[in-house]
Structure formats: structure tokens, C-alpha cells
Amino acid sequence: AQSVTQPDIHITVSEGASLELRCNYSYGATPYLFWYVQSPGQGLQLLLKYFSGDTLVQGIKGFEAEFKRSQSSFNLRKPSVHWSDAAEYFCAVGAADSSYKLIFGSGTRLLVRP
Amino acid sequence: DAMVIQNPRYQVTQFGKPVTLSCSQTLNHNVMYWYQQKSSQAPKLLFHYYDKDFNNEADTPDNFQSRRPNTSFCFLDIRSPGLGDAAMYLCATSRGTGPGQPQHFGDGTRLSIL
Numbered sequence: 001a002q003s004v005t006q007p008d009i010h011i012t013v014s015e016g017a018s019l020e021l022r023c024n025y026s027y028g029a030t031p032y033l034f035w036y037v038q039s040p041g042q043g044l045q046l047l048l049k050y051f052s053g054d055t056l057v058q059g060i061k062g063f064e065a066e067f068k069r070s071q072s073s074f075n076l077r078k079p080s081v082h083w084s085d086a087a088e089y090f091c092a093v094g095a096a097d098s099s100y101k102l103i104f105g106s107g108t109r110l111l112v113r114p
Numbered sequence: 115d116a117m118v119i120q121n122p123r124y125q126v127t128q129f130g131k132p133v134t135l136s137c138s139q140t141l142n143h144n145v146m147y148w149y150q151q152k153s154s155q156a157p158k159l160l161f162h163y164y165d166k167d168f169n170n171e172a173d174t175p176d177n178f179q180s181r182r183p184n185t186s187f188c189f190l191d192i193r194s195p196g197l198g199d200a201a202m203y204l205c206a207t208s209r210g211t212g213p214g215q216p217q218h219f220g221d222g223t224r225l226s227i228l
Contacts, residue, residue, distance in 0.1 A: 032213040043118075043204050043219035044157070051214050090156060094213025100145065100164070102217060104156035 002027050004093050006105035013081050014113045021076040021108050023091035032094035033074045034102065035065055039087045047089075050074060061085070086112045117141070118220035120205050126226045127195055135190040135223045137205030143218070145211055146188040148180060149204040151222070157204055163188060164211060192225075200227045 003026045013019050025031055032051050036044040048059025055067040065076045074091060088107045095101040118139045127133040137146065145164050149157035161170045163182045177199070179191045192199055202224050206217040 034216060036219075041222075041224070043120075043221045044206075044217075045219070046216050049214075049216055094215075100147075100162055100169070100208075100211040100215075101159060106156055107154070109154075 002093060002095055002103050004091050004103050004105035006089075006091055006108050008108045009106070010109045010111065012111040012113060015083050016080050019076075019078045019081045019085070019110070021089050021091075021110070023074045023076065023105060024072050025074060025091075025093050026072065027093060030069075031074075033065075033067065034092040034094070035059065035063070035074075035076050036090045036092060037061075037087050038090065038107075044090065047076070081110075081112055083112045083114065086110055118205055118207055118218055120203075120220035120223050122223060123221065124224050124226070126228060128228050129197065130194045133192050133195055133225065135192075135203050135205075135225070137188045137190070137220055138186050139188075139205075139207045139218075140186070141207055141209075141218060142185065143207035143209050144185075145208045145215075146182060147206040147208075147217060148178075148188070148190050149206065150199075151202040151204055153201075160190070195225070195227050197227050200225055 005024045034049045035047040038044045047063050048057050050057045050067045090107045091105040092102040147162040148160045151157040160174045182188045202222045204222045205220045208215040208217045
């Protein structure tokens with residue numbers, strides 16, 4: 001069965017430091033992968049998506065993610081974190097067995113130190 | 115801007131008193147979804163509409179129902195809310211179904227049960 005694992009429940013980084021949030025997926029074929037961000041009290045906003053092609057994907061707000069098939073990973077990165085990046089980040093994969101469902105990871109909460 | 119709008123942002127109801135949450139969209143998307151999100155958890159899909167076709171998730175309680183009177187609006191009805199139904203309810207839309215279709219989320223309605 002498909003699944004998404006985000007191994008880090010919380011991550012704390014200093015403002016201006018680099019960031020990497022981990023995501024591992026279980027999927028039989030080429031996955032459709034997404035990263036969403038959720039600020040406190042708000043809905044989810046799409047940061048970026050990967051379907052095929054270039055394995056390094058650029059998103060909004062200066063984020064990027066790299067698809068590594070050999071590691072079944074789709075890690076999210078940002079070279080310099082801003083205080084406004086503090087939020088919950090969800091990795092998701094488009095389900096193969098039902099065409100509408102997103103399989104979400106459990107999320108990683110990012111805290112930013114001033 | 116085209117968007118997904120949820121009203122109200124905060125809703126308080128009494129135990130057992132029916133409540134309706136609303137969602138509207140200006141994206142003209144075919145598909146509308148309702149998710150339940152409890153604290154520090156990933157969103158959980160309750161059901162979705164593809165145009166007028168209703169699709170219920172197998173584990174969605176009978177207490178939860180939905181209506182979609184037209185393309186733009188979708189409602190979530192909770193017939194007899196229990197304390198366990200206190201959560202954030204997220205509405206989302208997508209242009210169609212398919213594992214590559216990103217979903218666009220509203221800011222959610224936080225439901226409290228007294």
C-alpha cells in the first residue's frame with residue numbers, strides 16, 4: 001500500500017539557516033508528489049509538485065525539492081529560512097488506486113529561532 | 115483572486131445540535147473535497163463531489179453528510195455533533211481527478227463543541 005513518511009515531527013532552525021525536511025514514500029511506479037504548507041489556523045497551500053522530468057523542482061517562497069527514486073525520497077529544501085516560514089509542512093503522494101485521493105504524511109512542524 | 119472560501123472561520127455548536135459549514139469556490143473546478151483535521155494530524159478525507167456525483171469515504175461516519183447545489187458551493191452537514199467531532203474542517207477543490215491534480219484548499223472552519 002502507498003504511504004508517506006515524514007520522520008521528523010518537529011524541526012527547529014535559526015533564521016537565515018538552511019532547511020531540509022525529509023519525506024519518504026512507498027509507491028510502485030513513478031509517483032505524483034506534493035509539498036503543502038499550513039500556517040497556524042489556515043488551510044494548506046501548495047508549495048510545489050513533481051510528476052516527471054527534472055528531479056529538482058522549484059516552488060513558491062524560495063522552496064525546492066529533489067526527487068530521488070533510488071532513495072524513495074522527496075526532500076524539501078530552502079537555503080535561508082525566514083521567520084515567516086514557521087508552519088506545518090505536509091508531504092503527499094497522489095494515490096494510484098483511486099484517482100482523487102492524496103496520501104498525506106503526518107507533517108513536520110518547523111520552528112524558527114530569531 | 116480566484117480562491118476557495120470557507121465560512122465561518124470559527125463555529126461553536128452544542129453537543130447534538132446540527133451544524134452546517136459552507137465552502138464556495140471561484141476556480142470553476144469540477145471536484146470539491148471535505149477534510150477533517152484534528153490537532154497535529156494530517157487532513158483526513160471525508161468525501162468528495164465530482165460535479166454532482168457524491169463519493170463517500172468508507173470510514174466516514176453517517177453523522178457527516180454533504181450537499182453540492184451547484185458548481186460553486188458545497189456544504190458539510192453534521193447531524194448530531196459529538197465531542198469527538200471538534201476539529202478543523204477543510205474544503206478543497208481540483209480541476210479534475212487524477213493523481214497529478216493538485217488540490218486547492220480554503221482556510222478552514224474550526225468547529226468547537228460545547
